[in-house]
Amino acid sequence: MSKERIKISEDLYDIMPSDYQDLVKSATYGKEDRGWKDIGNSKELIEQHSLCAGCPESMAFRYILASLPNPEDTVMVGSTGCTSLVFPMVAVHNIHSLFGNQNAIASGLKRALSVRFPGRTKDVVVLAGDGATVDIGLDMTLQAWFRQEKFTTICFDNELYANTGGQESGLMQKGFVAKMAPVGKLFDKVRLPEIARESGCHYVVQCTVSKPSLIEKVIKNAVMIAREIGPTYLQLYTPCILEIGKNSMEGLQEMRDSEKPTERFAYKEYISEPAKQLLAEMAAKDKEKKAAAKQLAAQGA
Amino acid sequence: MADTHSVIGTKNKKGQTFTDTWKMMNEAPRTPSFYTGSEVIKEALRRASCDVMIAYPITPQSEAAALIGELFAEGYIGDYFRGESEFAVMSQCAGAAFGGARVFTTTAGPGTMRAMENFPMWSGARLPIQMIVTCRGINSPLSIQPDTLEIAYLLNTGMLVWHAETAQDFFDWILMGYMVSEEPDVHLPLALCCDGFFVTHTKDVVNLTPADMCLPPYDPYRSPVPCMDMECPPVRMMRDPFVMKSNYISYATHASWQQEVWAAVERSRKHTIKWLNGLIETENTDAEVIIVASGTAVSQGREAIRLLEDEGIRCGLVKVKVLRPWPGEEIREATKNAKHIIVPEFNVTGWLAKEIKATIPNSERVHAGPRVCGGMTMPPEIIVSEIKTLLGMTTVSMATRG
Numbered sequence: 001m002s003k004e005r006i007k008i009s010e011d012l013y014d015i016m017p018s019d020y021q022d023l024v025k026s027a028t029y030g031k032e033d034r035g036w037k038d039i040g041n042s043k044e045l046i047e048q049h050s051l052c053a054g055c056p057e058s059m060a061f062r063y064i065l066a067s068l069p070n071p072e073d074t075v076m077v078g079s080t081g082c083t084s085l086v087f088p089m090v091a092v093h094n095i096h097s098l099f100g101n102q103n104a105i106a107s108g109l110k111r112a113l114s115v116r117f118p119g120r121t122k123d124v125v126v127l128a129g130d131g132a133t134v135d136i137g138l139d140m141t142l143q144a145w146f147r148q149e150k151f152t153t154i155c156f157d158n159e160l161y162a163n164t165g166g167q168e169s170g171l172m173q174k175g176f177v178a179k180m181a182p183v184g185k186l187f188d189k190v191r192l193p194e195i196a197r198e199s200g201c202h203y204v205v206q207c208t209v210s211k212p213s214l215i216e217k218v219i220k221n222a223v224m225i226a227r228e229i230g231p232t233y234l235q236l237y238t239p240c241i242l243e244i245g246k247n248s249m250e251g252l253q254e255m256r257d258s259e260k261p262t263e264r265f266a267y268k269e270y271i272s273e274p275a276k277q278l279l280a281e282m283a284a285k286d287k288e289k290k291a292a293a294k295q296l297a298a299q300g301a
Numbered sequence: 302m303a304d305t306h307s308v309i310g311t312k313n314k315k316g317q318t319f320t321d322t323w324k325m326m327n328e329a330p331r332t333p334s335f336y337t338g339s340e341v342i343k344e345a346l347r348r349a350s351c352d353v354m355i356a357y358p359i360t361p362q363s364e365a366a367a368l369i370g371e372l373f374a375e376g377y378i379g380d381y382f383r384g385e386s387e388f389a390v391m392s393q394c395a396g397a398a399f400g401g402a403r404v405f406t407t408t409a410g411p412g413t414m415r416a417m418e419n420f421p422m423w424s425g426a427r428l429p430i431q432m433i434v435t436c437r438g439i440n441s442p443l444s445i446q447p448d449t450l451e452i453a454y455l456l457n458t459g460m461l462v463w464h465a466e467t468a469q470d471f472f473d474w475i476l477m478g479y480m481v482s483e484e485p486d487v488h489l490p491l492a493l494c495c496d497g498f499f500v501t502h503t504k505d506v507v508n509l510t511p512a513d514m515c516l517p518p519y520d521p522y523r524s525p526v527p528c529m530d531m532e533c534p535p536v537r538m539m540r541d542p543f544v545m546k547s548n549y550i551s552y553a554t555h556a557s558w559q560q561e562v563w564a565a566v567e568r569s570r571k572h573t574i575k576w577l578n579g580l581i582e583t584e585n586t587d588a589e590v591i592i593v594a595s596g597t598a599v600s601q602g603r604e605a606i607r608l609l610e611d612e613g614i615r616c617g618l619v620k621v622k623v624l625r626p627w628p629g630e631e632i633r634e635a636t637k638n639a640k641h642i643i644v645p646e647f648n649v650t651g652w653l654a655k656e657i658k659a660t661i662p663n664s665e666r667v668h669a670g671p672r673v674c675g676g677m678t679m680p681p682e683i684i685v686s687e688i689k690t691l692l693g694m695t696t697v698s699m700a701t702r703g
Binding site (some may be wrong): 005072091092097104115122143 | 352353355379380382384385386388389390392393394395396397398399400401402404418419422426527529530531532533534535
């Protein structure tokens with residue numbers, strides 16, 4: 001979509017919703033170096049949300065939407081859960097259809113967009129919870145990777161079914177007592193990042209969303225690698241403060257505690273050889289561009 | 302100013318000419334060809350300007366699904382792949398349709414059942430996907446044989462449901478189906494059903510339209526809901542109705558949307574009547590006995606009528622072509638003179654008879670049978686026998702046929 005498309009006819013300007021007016025005036029569609037630092041200075045692509053106060057998922061949403069390299073040509077696919085309460089307020093096209101089928105939807109969508117817009121960039125990004133990604137939808141998650149479908153899968157890992165009230169999930173830690181795990185979960189947290197690597201993902205990162213700059217980097221890498229090479233997977237810890245007994249202001253600390261080198265959300269990354277090459281090329285181009293800009297600035301001065 | 306741009310008369314990359322569908326179906330010369338039902342599906346798809354086809358093996362649709370793969374290899378289909386299960390395939394079809402593609406798929410029996418969660422979602426999201434259902438048994442123990450029970454489950458999904466009798470129906474209806482499905486005031490998925498094996502695996506003479514003519518492409522911007530391709534402004538779009546809100550406006554939104562889906566099914570009626578020349582076909586409706594059937598049971602009914610004629614018994618016929626929208630008025634009118642309404646079916650529950658009973662006055666006239674299931678054939682003689690019994694005539698035991 002060209003940025004021109006969102007312009008409002010002058011005659012209709014005053015009757016358009018204010019969030020649309022803001023989007024036209026100060027959103028970051030088409031801004032090449034958009035990122036988390038735009039938050040607070042420009043119109044975000046998320047208008048309100050109905051998540052709990054202090055929910056780390058809401059932070060994750062804001063960082064991700066601020067970091068998408070090409071939101072004006074990105075379609076997102078969600079699933080049922082807390083994320084589906086947010087998506088209707090997000091200013092990129094997004095699809096919710098059923099619970100767990102997000103990677104199947106994204107496969108069909110990406111192929112349709114490739115048929116309809118040959119030679120144009122149309123990114124597809126899946127964003128779903130751990131129940132959708134690892135339990136009910138695991139088959140479709142993995143099969144999309146086996147087929148080398150060119151889109152990014154993001155899993156909001158809160159280690160349980162949050163939206164239905166805190167039931168055991170495959171990504172829950174062993175021993176955690178929850179609904180449907182009355183004597184504690186009996187098996188280990190599923191190791192999806194390793195499975196993703198073995199299933200053909202070219203870029204896999206597991207981390208928390210405590211650092212916006214890190215989220216910006218991994219989102220950009222994941223989307224660019226998916227666009228050019230093949231499937232990518234991000235598993236982001238977004239603790240459900242409600243279900244682990246924390247207060248609204250304690251989400252950030254919970255993430256910081258869980259990302260220490262010895263903890264289960266220590267930063268983990270896998271990059272395939274072709275993906276490494278692409279990232280190196282991107283870095284070189286970026287450097288060149290900065291040097292050229294510097295030179296231009298020097299000439300101007 | 303109206304957009305006067307049209308692709309009609311221009312050629313696609315395979316050299317086929319985009320042709321006005323009405324002319325292509327009703328005026329273009331037809332070539333008689335001797336094909337299996339599966340091959341006819343392929344030939345229809347060759348002319349359908351289809352963007353995405355997603356396949357999965359299950360008898361008896363596997364051959365058709367694989368043949369369409371050959372079309373893809375030849376360059377007639379935009380994209381094609383094998384999904385991992387019918388549930389996934391129907392979701393992949395949804396993804397492709399959300400992205401603005403003309404989508405085609407085929408399934409059967411247990412596959413239809415496995416994918417079931419997708420179908421009301423397709424209707425609710427107003428995705429004009431076309432799905433061929435080559436009906437087969439869904440019971441346990443395992444059966445791959447013809448049986449139409451799965452159609453009963455599709456009737457309340459909000460999809461359009463048509464039931465083909467012959468391969469010729471199939472060829473014409475696949476192409477016409479897109480024209481009805483994609484109307485802006487309809488924009489709903491179509492389940493185009495047939496009886497597996499009887500139609501898919503038998504050869505028949507089918508009159509084909511010229512292979513160098515094809516349907517005009519699908520225009521996703523005529524959809525009543527936005528196409529998910531980021532080509533139109535995305536502000537605060539609520540593709541989905543309100544979720545998990547316990548308030549009146551939420552309930553009202555959900556209720557009105559469901560009503561709108563069924564209103565769209567109703568609105569398809571006028572388009573379907575135009576393309577299919579009516580939702581039903583009738584013969585001799587002034588007779589006292591009328592067979593009302595859909596699918597292959599219609600063919601068996603025709604044979605039974607011929608046998609009865611030899612004995613001087615006059616019997617009429619109603620072929621129900623379209624199940625959703627339901628041709629209630631047409632069936633009421635066609636059966637108004639009948640004393641006995643015979644409904645032969647290839648399933649154990651007799652869903653068609655139930656639908657008819659709920660539609661016509663004096664429903665005790667409806668005789669829900671004969672019914673066969675699990676792959677049994679329906680010899681016309683058992684229809685004859687059933688009718689003669691109803692008329693108080695003695696019949697010879699089937700066992701004496703030798």
